[in-house]
Amino acid sequence: MASARVNPNSISYTAAVGACGKVGQWRRALSLLSSMREAELEPEATPYGYAISACEKGGRWQQALSLISEMGELRLEASFVVYTCGVRACGRYGPWQQALSLLCGMGGVAVEADLVAYKEVIDACEYGQQWQHAPVLVREFGSAAFFTMSDRWSLCSAQVSTSKALEHVPV
Numbered sequence: 001m002a003s004a005r006v007n008p009n010s011i012s013y014t015a016a017v018g019a020c021g022k023v024g025q026w027r028r029a030l031s032l033l034s035s036m037r038e039a040e041l042e043p044e045a046t047p048y049g050y051a052i053s054a055c056e057k058g059g060r061w062q063q064a065l066s067l068i069s070e071m072g073e074l075r076l077e078a079s080f081v082v083y084t085c086g087v088r089a090c091g092r093y094g095p096w097q098q099a100l101s102l103l104c105g106m107g108g109v110a111v112e113a114d115l116v117a118y119k120e121v122i123d124a125c126e127y128g129q130q131w132q133h134a135p136v137l138v139r140e141f142g143s144a145a146f147f148t149m150s151d152r153w154s155l156c157s158a159q160v161s162t163s164k165a166l167e168h169v170p171v
Helices: 010-023 026-038 045-057 061-073 080-093 096-109 115-127 131-142 149-167
Strands: none
Touching (some): 026 045, 026 061, 061 080, 061 096, 080 115, 096 115
16 A cells, blocks of 8 residues: 655644644754745744744743744744743743843734733843842833732732842842
8 A cells, every 4th residue: 555645734834843842842843943944834923932932941042032033034923922931931041131121022012011921030030130120020010000919919929039039149
């Protein structure tokens, strides 16, 4: 019996990149994105988002930022989830300034930062021992009308835990 060859399409590539994103297989996700380009398939935001998630899980903040930049060049709309993955990757594995820069850049592309993005940037400031930025973020976050009182409380709790953690840092 002759074996049938099925040509991959955008749907199959997106599914494969999504699977890689769930388990942090960033190399494979980037390879699949590259294969999509070689196959001259129309670029879409979803597989990019999955690849950015894979990079975030794999601690590859540079690759996550590169993909976000590439999305802009291709005029693909990045969601707040994409930006939050980038913020998280920078905050946990890269320089805190990059996380803050991404958060600030969200407004420039009509993406509203959510509670998770702000908390990730505060965590990034904590990791980078830059606690002095946390109050500014809390004030900015607190002025956003669409956040609930519970959201504001959660963010303030993150700031307090950051401040308490820094009390034990030798000066």
